[in-house]
Amino acid sequence: MGRTKLKKFIELKSFPNVFDQEQEMISANLKKYFANKNSYTLEVGCGEGDYTVNLAKQFSDRNFIGIDIKQARLYVGAKKALENNINNAAFISARVEKLTDVFKENEVEEIYIPFPEPHVRRRSIPRRLVSPEMLNVYKNILRSDGRIHFKTDDRDLFQYSLEVISKAGLTIIKQNSDVHSQENLTLAETITTRYERYYKREGRKIHYVCFRF
Numbered sequence: 001m002g003r004t005k006l007k008k009f010i011e012l013k014s015f016p017n018v019f020d021q022e023q024e025m026i027s028a029n030l031k032k033y034f035a036n037k038n039s040y041t042l043e044v045g046c047g048e049g050d051y052t053v054n055l056a057k058q059f060s061d062r063n064f065i066g067i068d069i070k071q072a073r074l075y076v077g078a079k080k081a082l083e084n085n086i087n088n089a090a091f092i093s094a095r096v097e098k099l100t101d102v103f104k105e106n107e108v109e110e111i112y113i114p115f116p117e118p119h120v121r122r123r124s125i126p127r128r129l130v131s132p133e134m135l136n137v138y139k140n141i142l143r144s145d146g147r148i149h150f151k152t153d154d155r156d157l158f159q160y161s162l163e164v165i166s167k168a169g170l171t172i173i174k175q176n177s178d179v180h181s182q183e184n185l186t187l188a189e190t191i192t193t194r195y196e197r198y199y200k201r202e203g204r205k206i207h208y209v210c211f212r213f
């Protein structure tokens, strides 16, 4: 590990808004941190947590949590939240597959999945954050009326997600195959992440779908 990365890693350990899925009391610790009974909105594979920070700034009566396995990325969002006194945002170093160890049934209000890896090899398809296996994880923690927002620049992954949604008989609330060429966008479409800004500069089309169980 490089010196800068190591420094960030050590600093991250002292951040009050960062939790580790391995912590024994993680659910209780999250409740203590937020100190309210507001529901949770998750950003999975959050990277630098653009949705978490942006939404938390706008909705002070809700709790937002970014989840990622890469701590160097979590560091950026967590630091931004701390520097801006955004107390209703937190971050968890965790695999999405383990979320049922952290959250109980109906505890989550909404889930954002921005720009996950496409995992093109056949055997890694179950690791896609919109695979049936992952949807099952979300179903176990999401409220029955909870929405899932998915954004990608990858046409094949988008097509795959629509097939998964259709096969599972889920309800599509909004679908947009070229976000940046449209007007009247929802807030979920408007917020951009680090990866989205990069893809936008490259002139790639951004696809979005919002759906529920």
Ligand SMILES: C[S@@+](CC[C@H](N)C(=O)[O-])C[C@H]1O[C@@H](n2cnc3c(N)ncnc32)[C@H](O)[C@@H]1O
Binding pocket: 044, 045, 046, 047, 048, 049, 067, 068, 069, 070, 073, 094, 095, 096, 097, 114, 115, 116, 117, 193, 194, 195, 196
């Ligand atoms: C392509 S990056 C996108 C980051 C960010 N969402 C953005 O749009 O800027 C995908 C992120 O998902 C995270 N990720 C991939 N699989 C994951 C998993 N199973 N659990 C948690 N995070 C995961 C990666 O570590 C990475 O930071």
